[in-house]
Each structure stands twice: as structure tokens, then as C-alpha cells.
Amino acid sequence: MPSQKINLEQLIEKSSYLFRTRGYHYTSISDIASYCNLSKASVYHYMPSKQALGAAVIKELHRSFRNEIFSIAFDEDLNPADRLKKYARKLENFFEDREGGCLVGNLALEVTGIIPEFEKLIREFFVEWIASLKQLISGKFSDQESQVIAEETLAQIQGALMVQRLFSDPKQLKRASARVAELLD
Amino acid sequence: MPSQKINLEQLIEKSSYLFRTRGYHYTSISDIASYCNLSKASVYHYMPSKQALGAAVIKELHRSFRNEIFSIAFDEDLNPADRLKKYARKLENFFEDREGGCLVGNLALEVTGIIPEFEKLIREFFVEWIASLKQLISGKFSDQESQVIAEETLAQIQGALMVQRLFSDPKQLKRASARVAELLD
Amino acid sequence: MPSQKINLEQLIEKSSYLFRTRGYHYTSISDIASYCNLSKASVYHYMPSKQALGAAVIKELHRSFRNEIFSIAFDEDLNPADRLKKYARKLENFFEDREGGCLVGNLALEVTGIIPEFEKLIREFFVEWIASLKQLISGKFSDQESQVIAEETLAQIQGALMVQRLFSDPKQLKRASARVAELLD
Amino acid sequence: MPSQKINLEQLIEKSSYLFRTRGYHYTSISDIASYCNLSKASVYHYMPSKQALGAAVIKELHRSFRNEIFSIAFDEDLNPADRLKKYARKLENFFEDREGGCLVGNLALEVTGIIPEFEKLIREFFVEWIASLKQLISGKFSDQESQVIAEETLAQIQGALMVQRLFSDPKQLKRASARVAELLD
DNA sequence: AATGAATGAGAATTCATTCAT
């Protein structure tokens, strides 16, 4: 039946959900296909390989994070305190109804040392995340200090998402984002 | 040639290394067997299934964490400040040369939602971890406050291990354990 | 955008190249399509199936061999010795820059016993080839003798093409065609 | 059912038959498995990959050719004329009831340019084949002459096997081996 | 205690082909 059932964007979004909630290795192309109401072969119409799909998913998340969250740190229309508040709020919103936590964090622990391509993409994502956090607090701290604080803050967020997922406890991220909001206090 | 080539303890230790550094799904029984210089079939002499082996590995890690680290929080021979220092130091030591970071944290993100048995064991581990952190600071904070701080501290440590692994950067855990040491300041 | 990108003749020629150099099974419709700058579906505008395309390729080669080479054996305008010389020369020229050797010989070993339709077409090709060689020497040998010599000559040529291909050695066919030229000596 | 159903030698022999009669690409692991009364997975118990199996099959044929045929050319116990006769006879016998002709010749045309490993093995086989033919006639011809004759003879044999297969005509090889026997006349 | 042999289930991927536009 050759009428379009899905498009690349939707495939990536649906794959993103599965990779995030079930992991990369545990999600088979077959799982993705049936979740998209497609045949396995059709998945390959949109993406040449599972790894390419995984990479596309990471890149798409990176893109949307950049647009929705990182960019706030560089928004000249807001003052530093407002940037921070908005950043923290958006971050919280982002993961609020995102079952499975952070795809990139999850993948980080699943594929580091196994799939170098993903590792590189995840590192790029995290580097930019840290840079945005650094920017948020750059007015108050030295470059070195803010780098450390940014790294610790990212770790705090990722750790919170891990605990939150394991215990199905939405408070964890709330607190982590509250900590972000206090970064200039 | 029925001379014993390995024992259960060694099998668990070696499996622990592989699960930690390569993940659970990505580590096959075949990998474990050859890492132990055994045949695949022989692995099944010691463990009835891969999942049982995984569970044993988590339990063993839990046990050794309890003995080496959590117990410090309850050591009546030390004053609270010394407990904290020792705890932080031991924690740092524990992961210092442990390639791959924290098995339980890694597994948490890999198997949550997939293998309920592991999820339960990991939750028990983390619950005890949190309890020990709580105990360390119980003199200074209310029960509620110390619960929150303990959860955040665990998150901080796990997040640090994630970042550390991804960037091959040993400073991350050092800083996290330094934060632990400051918990009573 | 329904402007004609290719015609049947070109499709056959390009397919011929791919089948000859990569084999029938190893050449996919997808390979053919991209080599022709077409979509897979478009290949099916010109040919109802891969097998039909294969058959068309064999027939086209047969046709061009008949016109360019076999016909020489029956050219009443030349004397037997000149026919032979021209035949040998044309044969050598034909394969000179034809990467991959002889499509029909290659297919003979790839599809005999697998695709009866091809087998039949290849047999017809070879039967005519043998007949033309026979004709070339019919003046000097009995019917039986010339049949044997013709078969051996065809075998020599095909064997030479095989060795030539494997060792990237253009001398092999040169020698075989020299042998053809000497057939009346 | 863990009682041994086959051994490596038998697997190679049976695979050899299938590769020879149906070609490499057209013979699936599944075909091999069912021809051996094994499951697909069991084939991988003996060989790590299809390509490794193919290579083993070529090497085994090379080995048996060396032992049974090429060696005759270097047999000091025979005089040159007897060597030649024996060589020609053995060659004929070898292919007499070998449905499908010459595995290595067949593969040569199927995989040249596709599977470099096979190409190399086939070249080695043919180089030794040529060397043995050269040795047979070294007494009568110069090194250069005998190299040419050996190459032509190999081509003749392979071509004969091709024609023989296509036309199901056992006379082709008989004649080729007769030509071998006349090489010193 | 140790293992070689065997396997069913499932993984990723390819391929020839169809069809609505």
C-alpha cells in the first residue's frame, strides 16, 4: 500500500521514544517498525541503518535542546537572572512528561565504549550543554569556576534524572532545576 | 579434564567487569566465557541463566559497598566529621581505578523498565546508599532535609560518574566526593 | 517530472556492464537503478523483472556478436583466410576494453542449473558461436573434425577470458585469438 | 540433541558440492544447513562466517588437487612421458563424476572483483596449477614457451569444463585431457 | 567440573517487486 504512512520526522520521534524508554540495544528495528505501523523493510526506506537512525535521533534531540533551552543562555533580550529562571523552567518542562528521562544520558551509559559515533555526538551535546550553563553564570564567576559549576550542574541534572527514573519520582528533576535557578544566588 | 578452572566468586567478578564496561545486553555469555577462559556451557555450571548472573553481580556489588562504604556511616568508633571524611575518601577510592564507572548506575539506565528483577535490586542498592548518606548528616539536618540532601548527593555522584566516563575525566568524581566531604560544613 | 532520462537500449547496455563485471546475483536492481540515475521503480518501466532484463542483456549481446563477429564467417566477399583473420581480429577487439570478460561465459558458470531460461539463451549463443567457428574452417576439415575444433576453440577463448580476468592479464585473449587466426595453417 | 551429526571435514565437503553446483551467492547458509541436516546456527559452530567456509572449501580443494594431481608433475619415480599420461588421466578422473565442473573455475567467474579473499586463493590455486603443467613439459620447451603452453592448457581445461557443464557433454573434458596427454608429442 | 555439539528465536539488513501519484 504505497500511500505515505509516516515521514522521517515522525520516525525519528517515535524511535526517540523507544530508544529513550527501552534503550538502544534492546529496541529492535522490528520494535520500531511495529510501533510505527510499518514493516521492517520500510524503516530502511527512511534510514540506511539502525546506527544512522540512532545518530539522527541524538542529533534531533541536540537540535531541539539547542533551540529550546541552550539558546536561552545567550538571549540578549533577558537579564542574567531572568535567563537563569527561564532556563531552569524550560529544562524542567522539557523532561516533565518525557517518560524515560534523558535519551542522551541514557545512551551515554549504554554506548560509551561501544559505539564511538554515538559517544562523539553525546559528547558534543554535553559540551554545548555545559557551555550554556557556563554562559548563564559567567557574570558572577571566573571562567574556571563557572566551568566547574557548569559540569557539576550537568552531573546533578543527569543524576537526578537517573534517580527519578528508577524510583518514578518526579521530585528529583524539580529539585535539580531548582538548584539551577539558584545558581546566581 | 574436570580440574576447576574458576570459582563462582571469580566468575562474578569477571562478569562484573564486563557488565560494567560494556553493558548488560552487549555482554554475551560467550564474551564472559572467553574472558574467563571457559566454554559457554561451563558458565551454566555456576549460574542457571544470564539474568541470575546479572543479579548475582549486582548483589555482590551491593554487599561489598555495604561492607566497605555504607558501614562507615554507622561506625560508632568515629565522630560524624571523621565518618564523612572516611566515607568520601573510600568512595573516591572505590571508583578510582574502576573502568566503566558504577555498574549499578550504568545498569539503572540500561535495564529500568526492561528487567524488573534488576530494577528492584538496583533500587534496594540505591535506597541503602541514600540511607547511609542520610545517616552521615543526620546530626545536622532534619530527617526531611537530610533525605533530600542524600538523594541529591547520590544523584551528584552518579551524574559525575556519567560525565567522567564520557569524557574520560577523573576530576568529576573527585569533585563529587569533595562535595560529600563538605556535607557537614 | 516525466522527461525521458534513459531508453531501453541504454538500460540494457548499462545492465550488461554491471552483470558482466559483478555477476547477475550480485547486481541488484538497486545497483542498476543508481548506475542509470533512475529510481528502482523506473527500471520496472522498461523491464517487467530482473530475469527479463537479464535475458534481454544476453539476447542483445548475442545479436551484436552475430552482427559483428559471427557474420564474418559467412561473408561471401572474403576468402576463407581473410575471414579467419578478420574474425580473430574482431574477436580480440570486442573484448579488448570490455572489463569483466565475456558476460555470457561469466553467466554460464553463475546460472547453469539455477536459471533455466538463461541457460537456454546461453546455449543458443554458444551453439551459434561454435557454428561460426566451424564455418570458418569448413573448407579444410570434415564436418566432424571441424565441430571438435570449433568446440575446443570456443573453450580456449572462454578459458583465456577467465584466466585473463583473474590475473588482469590481457595477453591471454590475445594468444587465444592468435590461435584462432592460425586455424587454417 | 547434542550428539555429533557432522564434522568439519564433512561440512566442507558438502558445502563444496553446493558451491560448485549452485554457486557461492546462490547457496545460502540455510541451504547448507539443511543439506547437512543441521540447523543454521550449527553451521556457525564449525565456521565463523560464510566467507570463511567458502575460503575453507577452496583451500581444501587446492590441497586435494596438490596431493592428487599437481604432485604427479614432480614425481621423480616416473619419466616425463609417464608423468604426463598419469596427470592427464587423474585430471580426467577428478572431474569425471564431479557434477558442476570445477569449483574454483566457477568461483573465479563469480567472485572476481567481488570477494578479494577468494580471488587471491583462486589465483594461488591457478598459479600452482600452471606451475605443475609447466613442470610436466619443462624438458621439451624453454621456460618462456612452457609458461605460455601451461597457461593455454589451463585455459583449455577450464573452458572445456564450462562448455561441458552448459551442454552436459562429458566429451569436452575428455578431449582437453587428451590434449594434455599429447603435450610432449 | 568442563565442554563440544546443537538449536530456536530473533537480530540487522537486502532485495525484487508493486502501486498510487
Next chain:
DNA sequence: AATGAATGAATTCTCATTCAT
């Protein structure tokens, strides 16, 4: 005339597991 979308069937290969020795 050309193609994007879709697919069933098949391919190579992996994996956890069993069992007779």
C-alpha cells in the same frame, strides 16, 4: 515516464540455553 513509499521473503549472523559425555 518517473518515482517515493511500502513490503514479504530471504539472508547472514548472534545469542541464551540445553544436554550427552
